[in-house]
Structure formats: structure tokens, C-alpha cells
Amino acid sequence: MNTTTFGLDIAKRAFQMYWVETETGEIVNRRFTKQQVIEFLGQRPAGRVALEACGSAHWWARKIVALGHEVVLLHARFIRPFVQNNKTDATDARAIWTAAQQPGMRSVAPKTADQQATLALHRMRSLLVKSRTMQVNQLRGLLYEFGVTLKAGRVAGLAEVRERLHEIEEVVPGTLFDALRDQLQHIERIDGEIRKLERQIVAWQRQEAACQRVATIPGIGPLTATALVATIGDPAAFKSARELAAYLGLVPRQSGTGGKVRLGGISKRGDSYIRMLLIHGARAVMFKSRSKGAWSEQLSLRRPTNVVAVALANKMARTAWSLLAHDKTYQTDYAAQRAS
Structure with a gap:
């Protein structure tokens, strides 16, 4: 039996839900109140509920998961292209439902x-x-x-x-x-x-054990560790360490056509606050740490200071994801082993 996917557009008082009944193929686009949404989902079999990652979305995610459903949080930027005609609650709910059906669509991990x-x-x-x-x-x-x-x-x-x-x-x-x-x-x-x-x-x-592990990385203190762990949520939401770095805007901006791709400055996407903390931490390692590490010292010889700071911040974010995703502790002289 196929799982029903619901597209839920949330607000303070008005809630619009779009779904297609798997047994009859009936298309439904209904308006609910807050309590009606909870009662309706509590009576339905387990399904997928897609939401826009906006205000109160994480509270709704925890509430819907408690009712036995799977929650998919989507960034508003990925939903907007699927809005047809004028923007209304009904079209937004349908756009959320449509976006959730797309293969490879990125989602946001619900926060505790x-x-x-x-x-x-x-x-x-x-x-x-x-x-x-x-x-x-x-x-x-x-x-x-x-x-x-x-x-x-x-x-x-x-x-x-x-x-x-x-x-x-x-x-x-x-x-x-x-x-x-x-x-x-x-x-x-x-x-x-x-x-x-x-x-x-x-x-x-x-x-928090996760914060303690992340805080052992040079350049990451209590502020950066707590903000990073709280923002990442579930490390499994990111496929790789590089995807986390891209999410934080610490990777080059790409622009290309005709088979040629040009790399520019960093994309500056995602949370600017955490990006600022990571870059400040990287500068602290560069200018105040006694042991900067061979990698950053060699990079400093051939790249400008700001470039080195951002590269080191990128490395710090990727290291943090590796520690969280693989449940490891930080090792100063760790060398990655390539699978043969």
C-alpha cells in the first residue's frame, strides 16, 4: 500500500493541506484550524507530511512525528518554483506537496x-x-x-x-x-x-556529549560548538561533510555555461551567524594558536589571509560533521584512509 503524502501550509490560525487519496485518486485541498490539523493527522494512517521550514515548523515537526507520521521540512526556496498562478494558501499547499515528490529534494532536519x-x-x-x-x-x-x-x-x-x-x-x-x-x-x-x-x-x-566532542576541534569554543550542533540537528540530514560546508556557505560560488564552470568567492548561503563564528575561530587559530597545523601553515604561504581563514573554517565544519556522523573523537594527527 502506498504511503500518502500531505502538503501542509502552516500559519498562525489558518492551515491548508493538499493530498491525493491513494485508494481513490481523489485530490483534496482542505482548510483546517490548528486543532483540526492535529485531530485529522491523529486519525490518519502513518504517512509523509511535508512542511515549509518556516516559523513554528520544528514544533509542528515534533508534534506530527509524535502522531506517527514522517515529516519532511523543505526550504522555501525549493518550494517557490512549484507555485502556480497567484500565491494563495491552497497553491502553497499544492506546491509543498509537489516539491516533496521530487527525487533528490533536500530537506531540513527537525530540531529538538x-x-x-x-x-x-x-x-x-x-x-x-x-x-x-x-x-x-x-x-x-x-x-x-x-x-x-x-x-x-x-x-x-x-x-x-x-x-x-x-x-x-x-x-x-x-x-x-x-x-x-x-x-x-x-x-x-x-x-x-x-x-x-x-x-x-x-x-x-x-x-551534551556531541558539543563536547566538537569543542575539541581547534578554533571551536562553547559558542561555536553549541550553535553548530543545534543547527546541524541530525548529521544524517547531510550526505557528506562537504554538503554541510555548502549549507553554511563556505564553498566557492559556481557559475558556468557551455561546459565551463567558473569558481568565485564563497556562496555565503545558509546561516551567517555560524559562518561568522567559524571564521572568527579560524582567525584565532591562525593568529593566536601555537600549533597552527602543517596544513594551514603551508596554505598561508601561498594564499591571502582571508582565503586561509575561510578554508580553515570550511575544514573545521567538515571535521565537526565527521565527528558527529561517525561518533568519533578529534585526533590532532589524524589522516584519512582511502578505500582501496
Whole structure:
């Protein structure tokens, strides 16, 4: 008996589902409420439910799996080409169903609640870091308007502000000085919130064996390890380490015609946050590590610094996938063996 495939277009309140009955061939495109979707799938035999990987999709994936169905999460970019005519909930549901039927269609691995929570902590921290940077830059700019220049760097600059508060008070008008002092306190509160989130992220890293294995790779710390493991989800969702690197946008962009393929800069697809963490980690290995490794040292002799950093980030991501997919531990002098 053939398994029924459902194309489900999710939203906050309106849910559209498209499927073809395997026994009668009847085409159905129905509108549901949230509770009706759950009740309907709970009464149906086990099948495949295809969703767009959008907001709340991972929660729905866990819910649908608990009802006994297989879930296929598809990127919106792969669904859009199958939307016919005007874009509506009904056409979106049919496009999702059609995309799920395509051979070799790539899917997104559903995330667990813990993985989603960890990524949420990362997003909160990232927003706070961005806000802190904006506050510090504004503080520098406002003081510069009154002839006060500060040292480069966030830590050194803020330390100098605190040391020179009496001097700044004499230069800056009283109304502005009170506001600047409040802004300093606000930056301190943001620092405290960032440290609190980082402690929560590190706590999850310590209890997850996968994060601990990934963190042993040079250039990968608690932040990168937790974000990478939470984003990858199930390593089996990627066919190879190179597919993960391509998913993170760390491979060359291809453009070709007439049998000729040209390679450009990196594609920058996927999650820019994790790509940033990996590249920063690669730079830390290049400039601060005592043992850079023969591979990166030889590459540094013939390639620019930025190219080496991205290549090393690519290697770090591929190594992380290998450790997770094959349940191995990191070995410094490991050499891959080719099958004869």
C-alpha cells in the first residue's frame, strides 16, 4: 500500500493541506484550524507530511512525528518554483506537496526542543551584542563631538571613560553628562545579561556529549560548538561533510555555461551567524594558536589571509560533521584512509 503524502501550509490560525487519496485518486485541498490539523493527522494512517521550514515548523515537526507520521521540512526556496498562478494558501499547499515528490529534494532536519532553545539563546545574545556595540559607538561619537577621544577597542575604551569621568564632566554640559553616565550603566547591564546567557549556553554544552566532542576541534569554543550542533540537528540530514560546508556557505560560488564552470568567492548561503563564528575561530587559530597545523601553515604561504581563514573554517565544519556522523573523537594527527 502506498504511503500518502500531505502538503501542509502552516500559519498562525489558518492551515491548508493538499493530498491525493491513494485508494481513490481523489485530490483534496482542505482548510483546517490548528486543532483540526492535529485531530485529522491523529486519525490518519502513518504517512509523509511535508512542511515549509518556516516559523513554528520544528514544533509542528515534533508534534506530527509524535502522531506517527514522517515529516519532511523543505526550504522555501525549493518550494517557490512549484507555485502556480497567484500565491494563495491552497497553491502553497499544492506546491509543498509537489516539491516533496521530487527525487533528490533536500530537506531540513527537525530540531529538538533543546536545540531550538539553545539557538534562541544565541539569537538573544547576538541581539544584545549588537545593541552593546551600537551603544559604545554612540558613546564614542558623542564624546568626540566635545573633543574627547578614546582608545580603540570596547574594553579599553570603556575603561578609559570610567577613568576620565571627572575630566569628561568638566568638558561636557551637565545635562548631557548625566545621560552619558546612564548610558554607561546601561552598557554594564547589557554586559551582565550577555554573561548570563553565555553561562546558560556553556551549561548546555557541558551536558551534551556531541558539543563536547566538537569543542575539541581547534578554533571551536562553547559558542561555536553549541550553535553548530543545534543547527546541524541530525548529521544524517547531510550526505557528506562537504554538503554541510555548502549549507553554511563556505564553498566557492559556481557559475558556468557551455561546459565551463567558473569558481568565485564563497556562496555565503545558509546561516551567517555560524559562518561568522567559524571564521572568527579560524582567525584565532591562525593568529593566536601555537600549533597552527602543517596544513594551514603551508596554505598561508601561498594564499591571502582571508582565503586561509575561510578554508580553515570550511575544514573545521567538515571535521565537526565527521565527528558527529561517525561518533568519533578529534585526533590532532589524524589522516584519512582511502578505500582501496
